[in-house]
Amino acid sequence: MVRTECVTAQTKKAGPTDSLKALPETPYPIDLDSIRGAFxxxxxxxxLLVDFADWLKERPWGSVGCFSLQGQxxxxxPIFDGSPLRNSFSLFMRLPDGSAVGGWYGAGLDRDNPPIVGLGSEGDYELLAPSLDGLLAKLTSQQFGKAWSDLKPHDEVECQTVELARWLAGQPSGDKAACDDGSPxxxxxRGFMEKWSRDREEYWANHLLMAELGWRLAAHLPKGKNAWDKTHFEVAIVGKQYEARVLSRGPQPFEEAASVESLLRDLREDMRTAQPELGLWYAMKFGLYADGRVMPIFEYDVRPAIGGEPAMLSEAKADLARAPRPERWVPRWLAEA
Structure with missing residues (x-):
């Protein structure tokens, strides 16, 4: 059976977000719209998740764990090149250190009741529970290791895991969750995530357009001698709009920006062809390493600034019309325009 006594958490963050302190009456941040969109x-x-959010909103932050219920x-x-994995996760919980928790839709897994995994900000990848009800049962018994101690109650807030256990027992799956000591x-x-990171790093290290980009930006190779030294760049492309800057004592224009525009647009189109459901990315950040490798991060939802102003909605709408996405993958700033 599930233990319900409170145990003092050993390592706790200050609050549910960097700007929100853990006060006794601080509510849990909950955003059901973002949660629904993350599936x-x-x-x-x-x-069960929607009902848990309704139960949780009446409790002070930290009383059953230090997290927010928000989709992403x-x-x-915390995944390298995570965009292609949108269909593989339903991330509904965020921890103060940037870690994420949610369902994993791996090959052969039950898409109606997936296992719950943790994506740690420090590279801790762990299967936390075989199901959502199993995760809630673990919250009541605080069965989490050091890497996931934020899922335990905060030691300065009145613990309410006993109340959570009572509530969970009254749910249709509550008895099963409380008594199931085994896992299928x-x-x-962890092996899946580590392999993903290795494969994606190799993919971009050998990507022809990235190799050419690194060659064209050779004048900006980092001057440090450490393998991890890199020069940072940021790019925004929204319809006909374009801007690229190097991050050197703040974002700065650079001489080669115009000459690499066509290359970056070709990359954008190739990625749309490879995964059309993602649509077109609007922003890209990348690091240029001393050996010429380029490692990117793509932004499909942000509305970037171009020329100091938010990207034009008309141009973003033109991109969406040309490369449509599933309705729940259209960013709010564009869907509500």
């Missing part, structure tokens, strides 16, 4: 198209947020895509989770055979999530 892959065709899969809806389970009623794999793009912004599940794939190796």
């Amino acid at each position: 892959p198209p065709g899969i809806e947020a389970p009623s 895509f794999s793009d912004s989770a 055979d599940l794939p190796d999530f």
Whole structure:
């Protein structure tokens, strides 16, 4: 059976966000719209999660764990090149250090009741529970290791895991969650994530357009001698608009920006062809390493600034018309325009 006594958490963050302190009456940040949008198209947020959010909103932050219920895509989770994995996750929980928790839709797994995984900000990838009800049961018993101590109650807030256990027992799956001590055979999530990172780094290291980009920007190779030294760049492309800057004592224009525009637009089109459901990215950040490798991060949801002003909505709409996305993958700033 599930233990319900409170245990003092050993390592706690200051609050649910960097700017929100853990005060006794601070509510849990909850955004059901973002949670529903974070599920892959065709899969809806389970009623148990929605009901848990309704129960949680009456409790002070930290009373059953230090987190917020807010959805996010794999793009912004602690995953290298996470955009192509949008259909593989439903991330509904955020921790103060930037870690994310949610469902994993791996090969052969139950898409109606996926296992719950943690994507740690320091590279801790862990299968936390075999199901959503299993995760909630673990919250009541605080069965989390040091890397996931933020899922335990805050030691300065009145613990309410006993109340959570009572509530969970009254749910249709509550008795099963409380008494199921075993876990089904599940794939190796850590192995999956580590292989993903290796494969994507190799993919971009050998990408022809990236190799040419690195060659054209050779004048900006980092001067440091460490393998991790890199020069940072940022790019924005929205319809006909374009801007590229090097981050050197703040964003700065650079001489080669105009000559690499066509290259970056070709990259954008090639990526749309490879994964049309993602649409077109609006911003890209990349690091140029001393050996010429370029490692990118793509932004599909941000509305970038171009020339000091937000990108034109008419241009963003033109991109969306040319490269449509599933409705829930259209960013709010564009859907509401």
